[in-house]
Amino acid sequence: MDFVMHQWDNRHDYHSFANTDSIRVTHLSLDLAIDFDTRCLQGCVRLDFVRKEGDAADVLVLDTRALAIKSITDVHGQPLDWGLGQASEILGQALEIMLPNGITSVLVHYHTTEDAEGLQWLDGPQTQSGKPYLFSQSQPVNARSWIPLQDTPKARVTFDARVRANQPCRVVMSALNQADMPADGVFEFVMDKPMPTHLLAIAAGQIDRVPVSERSAVFAEPAMASLAAREFEDIEAMMQMAESILGPYAWERYDMLILPPSFPFGGMENPCLAFLTPTLIAGDKSLVSTVAHELAHSWTGNLVSNATWRDLWLNEGFTTYFTNRIVEAVYGREQAQLELMLEYGRLKEEMAGMPLPRQTLPANLQQDDPNAAFNRFTYDKASMFVHFLEARLGRPDFDAFLRSYIEHYAFVAITTEDFVEYAKGTLLQTHPDKVTEAELREWIYGEGLPATFMPPMSESLGWVIESMTEWLEGHPLTPERLFGWRVQHWQFFLNNLPEQISQEQLLELDERFALGSSGNAEIACDWFRVAIRNHYDPVLEQVEAFLCRIGRAKFVRPLFLELQIAGYRQELEAIYHRARESYHPSLRVQLDRILFNE
Known part of the structure; x- marks a missing residue:
């Protein structure tokens, strides 16, 4: 079978303006101030770069989006000529810097704006601590909204940073993080291993640190820190297992930051400090595979x-x-x-x-x-x-x-x-x-799955399928039938129900098992999807509370789409109006486009 490939240059990054084929930035030095009052980062970045051998390129092209560039100089403070290209909704703008002969570093003085999709600023009421909070999400192309840089995974960089804030807080980054709070409030970071730019990350707020093992700790808001440390206490066993097959862990420490509920992903594999959603803390370690996933990225994705x-x-x-x-x-x-x-x-x-x-x-x-x-x-x-x-x-x-x-x-x-x-x-x-x-x-x-594909099997799903079949025929789901069911059994059950089931069956599930009140967000979301598509109206109040409490895109997008498909337009708009500001900017942009064609 022949497979037709598009006539694209597969080595070119079509989502970056950067001229990495002639000039490659190799190191960033950040000096930033966090201003919670104006919700911006301000300061400068020094970019060190090398020209490809024999290339006399005299323009350095960077990626930016919604950044306010104040000035650009060489390392001696001499101004350099620069300009911004035409704006693109997705890619932002190219920043072109004219380079005199011999220049290998530039300093860009800038500040972020309220349109920075890579940053989310939370007010006190949106956090457990009641204090403001900041966190970034750079993947895929949002690093350019808080740092002017070559924002492409082709351009791996090392970096160092000095960060201070105008309110007492702890600052952490995707680098080795200090165990103790600095007395002067200035946090310093070093990442000496080249990493993709979409893994640049920063967070600041009321954050405690709880050690989990010699090379791992949990960072989280005070009310969450100890719970998270217990949930993720197996991280060292995971690391040792991964090392036994994939080779030594290259990043020295594997710390974890538990973010507020508005974090839009299950996890983000930022080196030295994985970002994780609090929805993983189910109390029984049933959802820690996401932690294993972010850890595995330390080899496949970061390395x-x-x-x-x-x-x-x-x-x-x-x-x-x-x-x-x-x-x-x-x-x-x-x-x-x-x-x-x-x-x-x-x-x-x-x-x-x-x-x-x-x-x-x-x-x-x-x-x-x-x-x-x-x-x-x-x-x-x-x-x-x-x-x-x-x-x-x-x-x-x-x-x-x-x-x-x-x-x-x-x-x-x-x-x-x-x-x-x-x-x-x-x-x-x-x-x-x-x-x-x-x-x-x-x-x-090839498109789809090959004809020779063999679907996976599970030895314990037979009794789930049998129980589901009997229940659909009118037999009750008894405790004996459900003995030994794990979270994944419930997920399989809910995801494999027929598209249409009766109101009586929905009422039985709701009253007997209270799935909408489950502390496990995976189960609650799967139940809500079944209930919405079958117009089981008693669930709508729980759906609203869930969508206003949790900002993880994996749950938020499908639930809003289910509401849209089921014809709950008025309810959808009311819930979204209430919840929107608590969502990450990148998720808001996607939902505005999907739900309202904006």
Whole structure:
């Protein structure tokens, strides 16, 4: 089978203005002041860069969006000529700086604005501590809204920073963080390993630190810190398991910051300090696979990274696969099987509504918003591909391939084509009887799932399916039937119910199990989706409270879409009006576009 590839330059990042092919920024030095009153960061960044050998380029091109540039100088304070290009809604503006001969560093003095999508400022009522809070979310292209830089994963950088605030607080960044609060209120950071720019991160607020192991600690608002430390106490076991296969952990510490509920993702793999949603703290460790996922990114994503957003599957697919391996090692094979089944269910649901040309591993989005790359194919189809490789090679041989792949590309940003060439020169050479190039290309460039795909299985889902079938036939769900059900069993049950069920059945589920009041956000969200699509109105009050309390996009987007599809337009608008300001700016932009065509 032949696969037609678009005539794009697959090494070019179409989501950045930066001229990285001729000039490459290698280090950032930040000096920033956090002003909670005006909700801005202000200060300067020094950018150190190198020209490619033999290149006499005299213009440095950076990415910016909604930044106020005050002045640009060389390191001696001499002004440099500069200008901003035409504005793009998604990409922002190019910042072009004229470079005299011999210049290898520039200083940009600037401040952020209220339109910075990469920053969220929270008032006291939006936090547990009652004090203001700031946090960033740079992925995919929002770093440019709080730092002028070459905002592309191709341009890995090291950085150092000095940060102070106009209110007492703790500041943390995606670097090694101080255990003690500095007496002078000036926080200093150093990241001496080159990292992708979308992993630049900052947060500030009333944040406590609770050690979890010798190389891990939890940072969180005081009311959440101890709870989070207990929930994530297995992190050292996860790290040791990952190291046994993927090689030594390269980032020295793996600390975790539990953010306020408006954080739009389950987690963000910022080096040295993963950002995590508080919705993971269920009290029973049932949702810690997200922690395992962000940890796995320390190798696949932070160490070996995507060169463009088209290649995001190289990060997320390998990481989703290895998350399952960590869960299996720490929590058992059955837990891993259940999570793999849920992963497959998510993929099937998205396949039903996604145009076939979008169902490839490299995302065809060169002219689209890079946020479109964050779909179930990037994560779950890519994970199924990696599971396929493991099944064909056998775990010992596949683990050897995985480790050599990570060692070969450590601290390098690669494209899909780089991976294909590496696979052709390694596993296809050493295992020609197990995997063919045609199979490799069908998985990567083919639409949907290959005809030879074998769906995952779980040994314990048989009784869930049997219980669901009997319940739909009119038999009650008894405690005996539900004995031993885990969170994942409930998720499977709710996600596999028929599209339409009766009001009587909905009432039974609601009254007997109080799913909408579950402390587990995954279960509550799945129940709300079933209830909304079946017009079970008693749930609407709980849905409103949930959407006003939690800002994680994984829950917020599908619930608003269910309300929209079910015809709850008036309720949708009322809930969104109340909840909107508590959502992260990047999520607000997406929801405005999806729900109101803005």
